Amino acid sequence: MSRSARLVPAVAALLALALTATACDGGVRGTPGGSGVRDPYFPKAGNGGYDVTHYALTLDYTPATRHLTAKAVITARATQDLSAFDLDLAGLHVEKVTVEGRQARWNRAGQELTVRPHDDLGKGETFSTTVRYSGTPRTLTDPDGSEEGWLRTADGALGLGEPVGSMAWFPGSNHPSDKATYDITVTVPKGLQAVSNGELTEQTDKGGRTAYHWHTGQPMASYVATVAIGHYDITRTTGPHGLPVITAVDPTRAKASAKALAKIPEIIDWEETNFGPYPFSSTGAIVDRPGDAGYALETQNRPVFPADQFDTSTLVHELAHQWYGDSVTPRSWRDMWLNEGFATYAEWLYEEDFGDKSAQETFTELYEDDDEAVWAFPPAKPSSAAHISDSPVYQRGAMVLQKIRQKVGDDTFYEIIQGWAAAHRHSTASTADFTAYVEKKAPDKDFSGIWKDWLYGDGRPDHP
Known part of the structure; x- marks a missing residue:
């Protein structure tokens, strides 16, 4: 009873x-x-x-x-x-x-x-x-x-x-x-x-x-x-290798969002080149009115966007989460940087390929900027539940990836980020899993300084 x-x-x-x-x-x-x-x-x-x-x-x-x-x-x-x-x-x-x-x-x-x-x-x-x-x-x-x-x-x-x-x-x-x-x-x-x-x-x-x-x-x-x-205006098209692309857009935002939505297949194709095979059976987006939500979110298969936060850069970020966050999911909320650092770095890479600034230039600008919020806490140790979505998790998390890229070079770096997505596909992983994976993929390199200063260290490291 x-x-x-x-x-x-x-x-x-x-x-x-x-x-x-x-x-x-x-x-x-x-x-x-x-x-x-x-x-x-x-x-x-x-x-x-x-x-x-x-x-x-x-x-x-x-x-x-x-x-x-x-x-x-x-x-x-x-x-x-x-x-x-x-x-x-x-x-x-x-x-x-x-x-x-x-x-x-x-x-x-x-x-x-x-x-x-x-x-x-x-x-x-x-x-x-x-x-x-x-x-x-x-x-x-x-x-x-x-x-x-x-x-x-x-x-x-x-x-x-x-x-x-x-x-x-x-x-x-x-x-x-x-x-x-x-x-x-x-x-x-x-x-x-x-x-x-x-x-x-x-x-x-x-x-x-x-x-x-x-x-x-x-x-x-x-x-x-x-x-x-x-x-919603619901549209069904196809992306790379016949991948279904399903989008749902509030009719009042259909015209304004059409240009960015049309880029989904090419963004997925670009992300597959960088991150490996797309991990799910469909993709797309949900675009709602401004104010319906206060943020975009990487909901699986089709991220949700308030229309006032829907642009190419945000689309690249949320779709990158399909690999890093949705397929490879954090073991705990302390591992949030494995989501946001990777998705932020995807924006840097996209700018490197299609904009006018390399990921290293973005890194250097961020390091030299006076925004102390970036250095408030280490990306792998948010100070509290109220701060797991703060700037260090995103920006400094991406900086960790750029430091790894500096250390190992492009060929090994892309082997690392693609291999990481493949090794933990549809499962969960922790920060310790990631650092161990990196060290295994580049056994001749010493990453202790990166982990100590950039991933777990307090404040701005002395040298970029």
Whole structure:
């Protein structure tokens, strides 16, 4: 029988004790999975005891009332014997939870939805959890003051998840270290469109509403999952080697964005030359009105752009994230520079090839500039959760890559960045993994000074 989230404290305490109980004699004797994976900046993000392999999300949303009715079917593998496990979910009303088709007990505390299955789960067992929920999804505020989660737009809504906003619209293990495949079906009033990651596999009309089913076959971190609901001009073209290019643009921005959108195939082709084969089964972009979001985001397959931040340089940056961030995903939020440093360096390389300034000139200008914000902290050690998207992670992160290029020369450098993307394709990696990879690829070079002064060191290094 389901337990209401509005438990009196005494009953909640008894339930918490019950969650630690072992199974009956002769069965699996599990313990609760952890609430959080102890990320250094978001310790409650993600969950222990299991690994998600697939999300099937069925969402029905009406912008006029802002009401969401939803079902999440989460397939996972237990990594320990489990008597209980947690899912991340912020707000919304949970109506029913089942595990392997049997009703499960549950309770809530903050963003934690703790589920107690009818029978304990054995290590290595694959199990399915279904959560039925509804309500008005929240807009969350990041530590740096930006907004994420479920954003209300002029004609619909936009789901954006970096770093932990996805828990505002679906329950799961909300940390980049736990990637999964997705099926996302969104039903909206007829006349509106719903765009998500991957490829559209089905569109059906019934009772004045339209359902859009999107499938993502390559692993995806929850923070780059997206849903965009509203009026869009949707275009399907092809890129290099027949790659599907799917773009969705607010009609009021179609003309202004057309020139940049037309560059997607050539940018992908250029990035494949520099970074290796494109890692996903489609690409594209979602362009919404100015103000609908405060930033562009590398949502998998098709990044999201507010129209006032949509230009060639930003497009190069967000598409480069498909390799560095979406395919090779940071093990923790401390490794954020592996996303942003690489994508920023992609902008430098593009300027080098198509502009009037080399990456070395960009590096030198940045080093000699008086902007002290660049040197506020080392790229591999952001000072707090509020600063993981600050300038050192982007600019100084890119400077680390240029220092490596200086050290090894162009041939080895491109072997490194392409090999890194290939070695960790569709998986996760840490800063320590990257430094070890670089040292392995250039064993005759000493990188200790680069790591000490540029990656982990405080302040501006003495020499560029």
